[in-house]
Amino acid sequence: MSHSFDPIDNQSNNEHFQEVLDKAFSNPSRRSILRGGLGLASMFALPMLPGCGGTSTASDAAVGAITELKFTTVAKSLADRIWVPAGYTVKILHATGDTLKTGVAAYSNAGTDDAESWANRVGDQHDGTEIFYIGSNGKSKGSYSYAAGDKAVLAVNNESSAEAHFFHPTGQTSGAAVGKKFDQFGQWTLGVRPAAEAIKEILMHGVTLVEVNLDASGKPTGYNATSALNRRITPETPMTVTGPAAELANLKAMMVTKFDPTGNTTRGTLNNCGTGITPWGTLITCEENWATYFTMPAGATVPTDTKLIASRTRYGVQTTATSATAATSRTQGWHTVTDADPTSRFARWNVSASGATAAADFRNEPQTFGYNVEIDPANVNSMPAKRTSMGRFAHEAAVCSIPVVGKPLAFYMGCDSRNEYIYKFVSTKTWDAADIGGGIAAGDKYLNEGKLYAAKFNDTGQGEWLELSINNALIKAAAFGFTSQAEVLVHTRIAADAAGATKMDRPEWGAVNHANGEVYFALTNNNASNRTPGKTDAANPRAYKDNDGIGRDGNPHGHIIRFKETNSMAEATTFAWDIFLFGAEEDAPAVNTNISGLTAANSFSSPDGLWFSKSTGICWIQTDDGAFTDETNCMLVAAVPGTVGDGGAFTVSNTMTVAGAPQTANQNTFVGKVLGESRLRRFLVGPKGAEVTGITETPDGKAIFVGIQHPAEEATAYNDVSKGVWPTNANNGVGGTYGLGGRARSATIIITKDDGGRIGL
Template identity: 35%
Template sequence: MSAQHPVFPQVDPDDVSSNRSDNPSFGEVVQRRMSRRGALLGGTAAAAAFLVGPGAGSGAATTSTTGPHPGTGHGHGHGRPGGGGRRLLGFEPVPTSDADEFVVPEGYRAQVLIPWGTPIRPGGPEWREDAGNTAEEQAEQVGMNHDGMHFFPLGHGREGNQRGLLVLNHEYIDQELLFPDGAEEMTEEKVRKGLAAHGVSVVEIERRRDGRWERVDSRYARRVTGDTPVTFSGPVGPRHPALQAAEGPRGTLNNCSNGVTPWGTYLACEENWNNYFGTTDESWEPTPSQERYGVSAAGGGFDWHLADSRFDLAANPNEINRFGWIVEIDPKRPDAKPVKRTALGRVKHEGCTVTESRGRVVAYTGDDQDGDYIYKFVGEGNWRLQRALGRSPLDHGTLYVASFRDDGSGEWLPLVHGRGPLTRANGWADQADVLLRTREAADAVGATKMDRPEWITINPKNNDVYCTLTNGSGWDSAVSPRDPNPYGHIVRWTEKRRDHTATTFEWDIFVLAGDPAYDPQVDLDETNVFGSPDGVWFDNDGRLWIQTDISNGSQHLAEKGYDNIGNNQMLAADPETGEIRRFLTGPRGCEITGATATPDQRTLFVNVQHPGETTDHWGEATAEDPRAVSNWPDFRPNGRPRSATVAITRVDGGKIGA
């Protein structure tokens, strides 16, 4: 096959940039850096030093396929061990798949746990396979489209590995599958059920003697939905004029990835919140700030504004300002209001990865839209002292945005009122204004445009920071090695002195995703070829877990360069050797997302999001035929596909991945 790529999409179908600034892009930065090094990607020793690719293609040419097994899977392949005598990756890679099944390596078991519609407490309203549950029933059930999550142990030692709270996000809804009659006509009841299917679920689970996990009754069990009362804290407080709307503040929407604080709370992150708002008022026009966030009269296809004035941009213009925040939830205080922490900025938060450095809390977040930015919040003092004084460590500190340079260095630019261009003379009223218009503030200081910055994770062994860049329209920037960039890549950086509070860093590219059949720069093979990295997470041993989210407009399509990559998948990588192996593959139409483990690392939890969603390759899922693409995980003749958490264990009881 020719080394020239096919006609790649100029942008991911799910995401169109709203960044009209002249700021430099990561692609420009990467290209200039490579030019300075005098190297072509993948072609010289200099390029090999720049990309961690030499070990990334570590896999032999033989694999074997697996047979279907509803709800579980088994597969095996062959790949050489990681460099030296250490085997951080101790499993045989599974092959790519186009089957409607969930496949894990030989010697592993996969158990479907808490699919959409599961009662959060035993005895709650049961799932109806015709999607006939009411809004009230859905509010007592696990929500739709599982995403980021975390396992909070209940107890210490062995007990903490056997019992805990699983807290998970529900990013969005598929209205064709959520309602018996689909999305043909929007009604108030459908809006209410849609709100109930969003948000966060808190479920207590316990491991039985036979090794299987089960949901158990719990005083902590809780749903946080799009209607749950919330409050605001930080510079944009609950009384701020921009937050005053027709009713009190309620709900969280489009929660993608997540974060966990050192004091044991959960952070849900509001991503594509603009999609829920619209208006039929022909006199309405978006402000420049609304336009920068992708707000439009048509909205994102939910049409809630047709049945509920809360989501009508003209009738209730401030409601939209209540979304786009990091939301703190205490899983052990089910009566406490979720708090939107405004000091961390208002963007389309993909996630919020929290660490501590020199006693201060540090939080990284990506703004998941083509051409947007990476941010970091640094607390102003010791977080333990802050809490002892009754203050939230997330309310007091400095928000920064990243600038990547083509010499491999970078700088964190402060978004502080009165500094640089963020002054009253330039139209910035105060710090609350900076945070309400975070994207515009980042534009003003000259941040680097990125190819859809997604999840961020930190290597526990050396404090390096990794960020997935899913794909992009090909920004002419140093940090984007392709124009366009349909496959994405993973960038990593090291803060100065490995101190997360530092304001400078050094960066490189960990791996370039894609298919070498179409792009000779890519150093992957059949044991690890992947595209569109999204979820990324380090376990305690230092394995980097990579999850993919290939658009359903690209999966399996040769004209998009995705015909050899198969269904979405999860891989494991050794950051030292660069070795990558495919660990699992998901069913048709799904995204693989969310990763968390028990403290002993003997159970890994992952999420299968939107199985059975309409794809260009497999067809259209409709209210009349919800099983057109997938019928996972139940495979019932009159059922429908359901997002679900999957608990993965080893047959021999060992650590996952080892």
């Protein structure tokens, strides 16, 4: 979802990526660090390597077959519909509120549905998406292996309740205030919330897993609404606390709440954004912007634990009681519901020190969120696991390195906020293909014991992984006062500050190129308070005024970086990096904005989701934009990637008005490569207000699944149809109307090629 107004919680003095580029540009011998950007010269020189799913398959072997895109580019659009190239068909797999169990009433789309029924409905805000194939042995083989007769399960993250005004008869209610729209980042109007509304909003979060119907050729045709494999994981689903064996006692002590005074279990997952898939065939769902769901109401007793308060400050959790005179509060107000439920399903969102100890209240509740959660799609009875060893922050995707038998696995992770970091977890255990289908037990083997790192990008074009360990002298000496590795894992952002990681511009999804193992990250955007010409650097060389009149300055269109581990080893502690692609409007000046030479056929802004097809090698780029929306809705762009280190020389000249005065700096040469329209094209444009996010494919590459999140996001009332009603409108790009009532709904779509071929070719 859009994060244009997210608070910035990283106030450390760590070097920003912009400062890295300053140093690089001041030394001509170092300008080659930017070499890269859409080069293709050596992409196909390497042999095919198996993807994160394990051993290579026939469909995997197709990677590298594409050298150019041949579909007709899709034009920009502001229409309330989906556009794809000629020769392609779009179909909705499921939409928010669709049923998952027998006996659940069809969705009304009028806000009249039973609140508790949301535990058996498709959740809202469709995001990260993964597909799993369940064999006759009842084990998931992930998306990398497929055999005729296997069942397919699609897992879709349900990020937030930001559009919850659509799910109540007359919008959201708080006391006497009716028909409001409460924003995730602090627009709740003070007053008591109705229980039914709070229950709906809680249960629409989490993850939706459904069995996908397949025809004889393996093509998805819909979903099985009564399958025993259908499952919802919500903020109320019990989960185990896992971590390094030597630290479990310390970890659990920080998870103690009234719900489980032992800290052995926690309750639920929240604000799930990106995803990952493990080599053994399980889902990793990532908890992103969870911090703003918790509050301390007026008159609350604030916890006195100085570490807890310092950590809340760094993560954006409320640290003081709400003012008695405040009109709004930074929460959804779920804590205001009169809580007669012994599970405290509403009181848990009040994180004040209301009890005598942490075991008598929920002061530690925020410390139970911010992790990667592992789910086994093949076993509906398995309990999800919070993987604390992978760190706690605003997780955005967790992409696995190419697994090599006998070698460790690496998972790459972004922390989705401006000025935050890129992380890596490296397993202690080495990969054994015999663990395919091993479920949560395999996750215990690979994800509990390992090393956690944060990335530092140097101005030489090289980078290093800084280990986040209690034995790191910088961490041990930090003012926070770390005393155990458990504290490093729970307060990861503070540890990364101390270690000296490089501040990045909203690191969102990462993706691994299956052809060569190189890692890509979307840096979605930055604003003028963080980016001026004097603050540009090698990884962020642009500071400019948006030329289209929206008035967003800094780097509003974002870019994509990539890096290659030394000797292509997952366990490497150094890497080489460059810039892959800059977002821009096609009519923006090339000297400081449209550096990648984008045209009307491929201009885009704010890259968010990233994903590589194993079938075709295409790098799919999904956008979550607020700077190009006067010309086009968000989109899906296809790119043919190159390799780290390809490209040629360019010059960027930064000019921007700062504090009322023109500022020009860093008119320097960098190295990149312009990609022609045959290798970068717009494939899809979404409906009004929607973010395009979450993508996966069938193993043959002949069908892709794409998430359409928060259509009609700009609507401020449940009955405001002027901002969009997709997919309930005619001519909506999916073959007619869907659902009832004219209210917009998030959805997951299936795209196929009319000639039965692979997508994008």
